[in-house]
Amino acid sequence: FILPRPSLPPCLRWAFWVSPMTYGEIGVSINEFLAPRWQKVSIGNTTLGQSVLARHGLNFDSYFYWISIGALVGFVIFFDLGFVLALTYLKPPGMSRAIISKEKLSQLREREDCKSSDNDSTLVASPRTNAEKQKTGNVVLPFEPLIMTFKDVQYFVDTPPEMKEHGFNQEKLQLLHNITGAFRPGILTALMGVSGAGKTTLMDVLSGRKTGGTIEGDIRIGGYPKIQKTFARVSGYCEQNDIHSPQITVEESILFSAWLRLPPEIDPETKAVWYSLFIF
Template sequence: MVRGFAIGLTVKNPSSRAIISCNKITALGGRNQDKDAENGRPKLHAETSLIPNSTGRMVLPFTPLTISFQDVNYYVDTPAEMREHGYMEGKLQLLHNITGAFQPGVLSALMGVTGAGKTTLLDVLAGRKTGGVIEGDIRIGGYPKIQQTFARISGYCEQTDVHSPQITVGESVAYSAWLRLPPETDSKARDEFVNEVLETIELDEIRDSLVGIPGVNGLSTEQRKRLTIAVELVSNPSIIFMDEPTSGLDARAAAIVMRAVKNVADTGRTVVCTIHQPSIDIFEAFDELMLMRRGGELIYAGPVGHHSCEVIQYFQAIPAIPRIKDNYNPSTWMLEVTSTSMEAQVGADFVQMYSASSMCKDKDMLVKRLSVPVPGTSDLHFRTQFPQKFWEQFKACLWKQCLSYWRTPSYNLVAMEIPYVLAQVVMFMLIAYPMIGYAWTAAKFFWFMYTMSCTLLYFVYLGMMIVSLTPNIQVAFVLTSVCHGLQNLISGFLVPSPLKTVS
């Protein structure tokens, strides 16, 4: 029944295939698409209603939203190791008075050395910190941030890409859309939006490829990164956070991922990324930069500029800071000249210098302006906690799990136990049933056959359960013997009819 349900849903959506078809790629290339005039890639639009574009395709609406935050502090309990080394404060402060804003259509970067707090700030803004104490004012579109509603209009791409290996790229994105798009989105609009997302992230040509196991088969690391972005983008968020989307990638793969990230920002969404020592091209793909030093303090928050001119100009204006060499990576130079050793060498406090700069004052004015709701707008509100009701969630999860198990060889080998057990039962029935002397009626015959089938399957699955729960085969043998012994003691015996006595 379960497999029949999966097959039925797959027939309803015939795009589910395990490998890519060259013919299908050719067919897909002929579809009408709404593409960017510059790069030929499809574009998603921010609209206030479902309006068909010039090619007749439908685009799901989303509301562009700003996220502004003022004087954000974050404290955690002091680790025991630090107490042993003489740090006696009860709380450890990881973020110090961070103020800033991220706006729609602007690709923003959070940078800093290891331990600067860039991922911590990203998690605090995204609402992923469940421990510690958060202070400060965080607003979405000018209204105070409420995590339950904010989670519905935001996405978060983790540094580690976690996907089901036996699901295709297209199915992974479709599964996310099924669970996370609002119920008023019909299946046709949802499928169209899934196609647009795949094209925007440039995954449409491998949509029928299995995700596979990292480092073994399936997608490359770069393709997995882009799939992570697509799975979040298909929820139609207004704000997307990305934790080091280019980590672990070579220069070519990182450039492909950043092109996809840039495509997302070009749709009018607010995109924020943490980044660590990017190449020149990747660094200059960002529009805004927030630079943090070790300890969670802000030392720059402003535009990157053409060829990083704004960043270079700001830090080169500080006395005794060495000038950047020709063709040198601006991000590497920036991290070098803002290091703790350089700060001690030039005798400057970069945090104080930024606080006293005109850039900081302009940023404060921007944050105050964005902290006030735009007239005519309203706060976020959703009638339910989750986009889909329980039954739709159940169907989506069952569809995905059935496909995963159906394509898992180890599971299919286990499923082969069923016909093997049935063959055993038939042989047993033909030999034992007449010898026992049971009544030759169809109802009793098949009822006894059903009982024996369940009994043998129970023993098979009991053995599998014991193997999965025990650390080694020796312990499994011991536990199996105990279970079988107890079951034999209480199972009773089959008594032939001539030996039965009437009391």
């Protein structure tokens, strides 16, 4: 709320005139209480509108309405220019690294190089496949590129009561109709369609995020039927309404995800080096 001008102590009267809210209040109040419907004369030969304005310390002439508009426009220009200049010339004091410092990163890299020179053996991928190993800097992590295929995927939900009231008599409402496709490793795939076509629904079904309804069809990972527990452990999925926690940084989120998903055979130092090379 805005303190009326008469209620301010004398030492703070100047603050009344430097606040943009003041000019907004003056303009709105004058526009309202100097209108013809407030011109009925009351006690003291003053109108009702003038009495209300005087009680709140806003008994200005009508031309103050235009002064207020000009002042508000001036504030907008002033603050916009201030933001532009600040973003152009002011630099952040420094980049804080909540996870690992550059000195620590250098030590970890040197230690990893020593390990590589002392031991020619590297971490290997799953023995059941001969997939190409993925490298990040000097660290070799087990990674097996897999393809996700889905065929004749259908998704049904219970019919809402509102639709039944409008004559829809079927017990189930089908949201996905025989969807077939594939997501290949190393290829960015864009799922496009009009609003309401079912893009988010399809992604939620394939990722196993749908807890209600009935899912039909064949979903496979690397040629094997998808097991949700395993898929959730090795994959990452950001839902449409996912919100990043304001209590942690993006780096901390990525590191936490890496700690959860990388195999336990990989020692913490290797995980830290891999993460650091990836995030930088």
